[in-house]
Amino acid sequence: MLEQLKEKVFKANLDLVKHHLVIFTWGNVSGIDREKGLVVIKPSGVDYDTMKAEDMVIVDLQTGKVIEGNLNPSSDTPTHLELYRAFPEIGGIVHTHSTYATAWAQTGKDIPNIGTTHADYFHDAIPCTDDMTQAQMPDYELNTGTIIVDKFKKKHINWNHTPGVLVKNHGPFTWGTDCDNAVYNSVVLEQVAKMAFISLTINPATTMNPLLIEKHFNRKHGPNAYYGQSKK
Amino acid sequence: MLEQLKEKVFKANLDLVKHHLVIFTWGNVSGIDREKGLVVIKPSGVDYDTMKAEDMVIVDLQTGKVIEGNLNPSSDTPTHLELYRAFPEIGGIVHTHSTYATAWAQTGKDIPNIGTTHADYFHDAIPCTDDMTQAQMPDYELNTGTIIVDKFKKKHINWNHTPGVLVKNHGPFTWGTDCDNAVYNSVVLEQVAKMAFISLTINPATTMNPLLIEKHFNRKHGPNAYYGQSKK
Amino acid sequence: MLEQLKEKVFKANLDLVKHHLVIFTWGNVSGIDREKGLVVIKPSGVDYDTMKAEDMVIVDLQTGKVIEGNLNPSSDTPTHLELYRAFPEIGGIVHTHSTYATAWAQTGKDIPNIGTTHADYFHDAIPCTDDMTQAQMPDYELNTGTIIVDKFKKKHINWNHTPGVLVKNHGPFTWGTDCDNAVYNSVVLEQVAKMAFISLTINPATTMNPLLIEKHFNRKHGPNAYYGQSKK
């Protein structure tokens, strides 16, 4: 069942290691089949070097029930499902503890959009969620999704144009059109987080002209995008 | 004698190199056979690339005498033995000069618990020991153990829940259920030390909600832990 | 057509990856045949691991028209052409988003000349361009070249003696006698940017004696240069 998606999600999980975004079992990638309403996700706490494509777990988008698989799905599965339900256009989600993005998440601060590298992939600052309330704690993983969605809705951030978030004191989640695109965005986020750390240490007053943000974002993602070979 | 433990301790020492926690001879791993009261430890000042499993030295837990082995045991052996005697549940100990944990140790400050990566493995701040007194200096390695144990007892820190320490101006020690688990905790400590450095440079006021610490620690280590495959 | 230059530019593009200056498609190298008035440049948005020498695109120096090639040239082509037109001695140009140089570019600050590593290759501070005006935005890539050239002319900086620049909020461009020399200068710039970040974090008052700048620059580039084997 969903063999192709399982293979793709499996490989995307290994890409996290290749891009130095995770050590041990500290990350997970999922992908969704929107027609079937099924999500394929990494099993919980399994080493990347022994993991196989058939270890991927299939869960139901609405109920979270395991549909196929012998292993527990990632403990972060309820977060993934909440994001898939709230952001209907996304096809893949990544969670890591990558160094610089996680360090920013720990601070509780948004990563400001101060460079074209950021603006090429994320239109807005990478938002950091608010503290979870005590009442939300018992459903921790589900409500991690809730506080992400709340942040985007409250701040009117377009989740397709800013495909990532920092969960306060925890770490980043990114998403994309599919799981590979979500991994790509995780790599960008880590790089952007590192450069913002350096820039703001050099010059705490660093900002970027909003016109430049629009120019760069639209050069790649606007209706008249002209970067790459697709418009040839 | 203890061939299996020697092989395991030997491999754990090499893992320090693999994880980029040591260069040259700057680290050591030991493991204990509690029933026999014997500790297996790396020899002193031997290069990792020429070291063999049979070079591991067996010493007596109580007396520190070499029971088997042609080489001097690590000069840090008295520290290891003091920790094994004071912390009866631990099965392995690691000492490194890993970059960020050592830099924190040099500052004399605890690494505050400001992220879930930290809380997943260490319940409290990673404590930094006090200065050794002049009277303690002649028995330097033994008293390195003493000041570690004193810090945990004085601050009422559970050493099984916070399996690591910074020795002031020197570097980190970690421990665990066995030597592999102690190495794992050394990798985590270095990563946590790096991220705390970045977070506090960005935002010196960084803190974490204590409820989140409890949630994350217990998700992996509490009576109702549900991370990984063990509760399947 | 220009097979040798295409091969050379292709290899120089791969060198960016080898020197860890680019990930994904975030960089481009070009080289010029001054006699023919033709520029060879990387295609836009093509992965480095599938790219071939024959994918290089040939464009006209004056008109920017594609003379040969099946792919779109780099979206930064108009910037390269403007630099080739304004700086008549240069033979190759490199653009990257290398971490430390880009972080400096984001701050809007010049990288001060505070070390002999810098002075060995760049006589002056690495200048950072001014903000592009709203009127310049529609011709963004061309005017990226314009604001670079303006900065060098307004500040009377010799572009052959300071073969690199930071484009504000964007990233570095370097150039050289040919594309390999431009790549070399990109590597130096990234290293110089990293060291300046560290030095100024340690001591914000860091400066260098101007006599030392002259000495080091002239040791390698002055009329009586004596570094290396060429004066043997």
Added chain:
Amino acid sequence: MLEQLKEKVFKANLDLVKHHLVIFTWGNVSGIDREKGLVVIKPSGVDYDTMKAEDMVIVDLQTGKVIEGNLNPSSDTPTHLELYRAFPEIGGIVHTHSTYATAWAQTGKDIPNIGTTHADYFHDAIPCTDDMTQAQMPDYELNTGTIIVDKFKKKHINWNHTPGVLVKNHGPFTWGTDCDNAVYNSVVLEQVAKMAFISLTINPATTMNPLLIEKHFNRKHGPNAYYGQSKK
């Protein structure tokens, strides 16, 4: 002539690359035959990946004249010779532009002795030289040696116990009993420089108890040293 020393110095030069202390041609190692009064040193500006043992140049300790070799010796040769003449016990010298040590050199500040990693190999702070005077500039490389020697003599620093220095705005030199030991000390210096940067960013008031410095230095280098296997 001196084939064994040339082979050893050649390999030590390659070790700089292996330990990530140099890129391109930015470093040099020499070794001395005290009986013959001859120094073997890397040629100037030659790439590490094409360099061969027979490219090493032999120069006279007193006159600096090339005794054997087809290539120019390192442009830093007069600095090496001055150090060999002033520090009669040393057998090898290394110069690099390693990132953190060079960044410290740029600041003009000594690297304070704030950790046992430092004290294990360098008894005192790593001193940074004063500015060279205008009168000294014409004999730049020779006087780089002079200002190093002046610093050690003026501050009464034992060069055998603190085998390294920062040349202001330039970079580190280290030395040792032979060229391999000098390379070892370069690796330690870079690591110590990085950790001091991190520590002082976290806590600008970081210091170390002088008793601990004595303890660690003597544990490895004192008359009753007990680290390693030599006292077995």
